[in-house]
Amino acid sequence: xxxxxxxxxxxxxxxxxxxxxxxxDRGFAATTVxxxxxxxxxxARTVYRHYPTKESLVLSSFANMFETGLKxxxxxxxxxxxxxxxxxxxxxxxxxxxGMPERLMTAYKVARDMPSVLAHxxxxxxxxxxxxAREVATRVGGRSADFxxxxxxxxxxxxxxxxxxxxxxxxxxxxxxxxxxxxLDLLRSDAVPVASRLS
Amino acid sequence: xxxxxxxxxxxxxxxxxxxxxxxxDRGFAATTVxxxxxxxxxxARTVYRHYPTKESLVLSSFANMFETGLKxxxxxxxxxxxxxxxxxxxxxxxxxxxGMPERLMTAYKVARDMPSVLAHxxxxxxxxxxxxAREVATRVGGRSADFxxxxxxxxxxxxxxxxxxxxxxxxxxxxxxxxxxxxLDLLRSDAVPVASRLS
DNA sequence: TGTCATCTGACAGTCACTGTCAAGTGGCAG
DNA sequence: CTGCCACTTGACAGTGACTGTCAGATGACA
Numbered sequence: 426x427x428x429x430x431x432x433x434x435x436x437x438x439x440x441x442x443x444x445x446x447x448x449x450d451r452g453f454a455a456t457t458v459x460x461x462x463x464x465x466x467x468x469a470r471t472v473y474r475h476y477p478t479k480e481s482l483v484l485s486s487f488a489n490m491f492e493t494g495l496k497x498x499x500x501x502x503x504x505x506x507x508x509x510x511x512x513x514x515x516x517x518x519x520x521x522x523x524g525m526p527e528r529l530m531t532a533y534k535v536a537r538d539m540p541s542v543l544a545h546x547x548x549x550x551x552x553x554x555x556x557x558a559r560e561v562a563t564r565v566g567g568r569s570a571d572f573x574x575x576x577x578x579x580x581x582x583x584x585x586x587x588x589x590x591x592x593x594x595x596x597x598x599x600x601x602x603x604x605x606x607x608x609l610d611l612l613r614s615d616a617v618p619v620a621s622r623l624s
Numbered sequence: 625x626x627x628x629x630x631x632x633x634x635x636x637x638x639x640x641x642x643x644x645x646x647x648x649d650r651g652f653a654a655t656t657v658x659x660x661x662x663x664x665x666x667x668a669r670t671v672y673r674h675y676p677t678k679e680s681l682v683l684s685s686f687a688n689m690f691e692t693g694l695k696x697x698x699x700x701x702x703x704x705x706x707x708x709x710x711x712x713x714x715x716x717x718x719x720x721x722x723g724m725p726e727r728l729m730t731a732y733k734v735a736r737d738m739p740s741v742l743a744h745x746x747x748x749x750x751x752x753x754x755x756x757a758r759e760v761a762t763r764v765g766g767r768s769a770d771f772x773x774x775x776x777x778x779x780x781x782x783x784x785x786x787x788x789x790x791x792x793x794x795x796x797x798x799x800x801x802x803x804x805x806x807x808l809d810l811l812r813s814d815a816v817p818v819a820s821r822l823s
Numbered sequence: 824t825g826t827c828a829t830c831t832g833a834c835a836g837t838c839a840c841t842g843t844c845a846a847g848t849g850g851c852a853g
Numbered sequence: 854c855t856g857c858c859a860c861t862t863g864a865c866a867g868t869g870a871c872t873g874t875c876a877g878a879t880g881a882c883a
Binding site for chain 2: 506507508509511512514515516519540541543544545547548551569572573575576577579580581583584587602605606607608609610611612613616617618619620621622623624
């Protein structure tokens with residue numbers, strides 16, 4: 426990595442971190458991009474060069490987690506059983522999560538109070554699930570492989586989302602792995618009803 | 625309904641319809657709110673009085689569908705079996721869908737090309753699923769009722785979303801009911817794998 | 824050390840969105 | 854029928870997110 430790239434990366438990180446701190450202290454809406462730029466000691470235009478929107482300043486905290494999940498999935502050896510492939514996703518997320526819980530917590534809190542941020546977060550999740558499903562589909566044989574893959578990935582995503590929501594509600598005190606296990610076990614145990622066939 | 629309310633409702637509808645037509649013809653980004661206001665022969669301020677954001681001009685087309693789904697769910701008699709409750713949701717959506725397929729198709733097309741609109745649509749969906757889950761949870765006994773309810777509703781939502789996506793990809797030619805059935809049958813048939821237990 | 828590619832900051836401009844207020848219009852009591 | 858009240862509307866002004874452009878700065882590399 427060249428010196429130029431290093432500096433850019435550092436500036437990029439500084440901007441997001443500064444923004445997150447300001448959002449936490451003053452609120453998302455009450456913080457202008459110019460204030461962020463001033464606090465990070467860069468020009469306002471530079472903020473937009475690194476982040477397309479104000480929302481993405483919050484969302485970048487999650488991007489890594491999702492990218493890693495996708496990468497870990499791709500690293501699964503070819504013959505791996507599907508349930509193990511799906512488990513890989515959950516474990517990757519849990520691992521990423523242990524990396525930076527405070528920053529994640531702050532990002533969650535900002536997102537919670539700002540529908541536009543939350544909306545883009547959910548959208549990110551959706552895109553991510555579609556990427557995962559495309560990957561998983563190549564490992565499913567037979568017809569309707571795409572349906573099967575998407576349903577499986579969305580189930581896995583649900584486990585992740587529900588566990589995270591509870592974890593967040595506990596203000597980060599609960600054990601995320603435990604919550605994930607609980608949701609997963611329910612799903613594996615037929616406790617969850619499926620809609621009856623349409624008439 | 626008084627005359628005043630009638631006029632307001634009519635203005636409201638006219639604005640959304642005008643906006644959707646302009647979005648379809650010129651694109652979402654290339655259409656300004658002032659142009660919409662001019663085309664609908666109202667003041668720009670009036671547009672914002674009825675719709676909080678430009679995006680919501682598109683999303684209002686979906687709002688009815690979701691509201692009806694929730695209402696139909698609440699109308700389920702108390703003793704109804706859970707699988708039948710979930711089926712009610714799917715059938716309600718299918719019914720709403722038969723109501724206005726062209727307008728829905730236009731709205732979908734606009735949303736597809738505009739991430740910010742799509743993001744808010746997915747967000748709407750998320751909120752709707754949470755509302756449904758809260759309702760369903762009251763019909764589930766035992767511990768972890770909330771987890772079970774959310775997982776069940778999200779599964780049902782997945783069926784709806786996947787069927788809709790395929791329907792949309794067929795440019796509205798495919799039979800939505802048939803696609804919904806297909807996704808539902810897959811889910812009911814254990815063809816969809818669940819993640820293995822975490823280590 | 825000079826040259827080039829790239830990054831940066833300043834400036835100007837567009838447009839989504841909001842608060843405010845006077846004017847218009849329906850609802851309703853007298 | 855009429856006048857008063859409540860509510861809806863449109864005009865105006867202002868904020869702030871976001872974009873195109875361009876000259877200047879700075880690292881990469883010969």
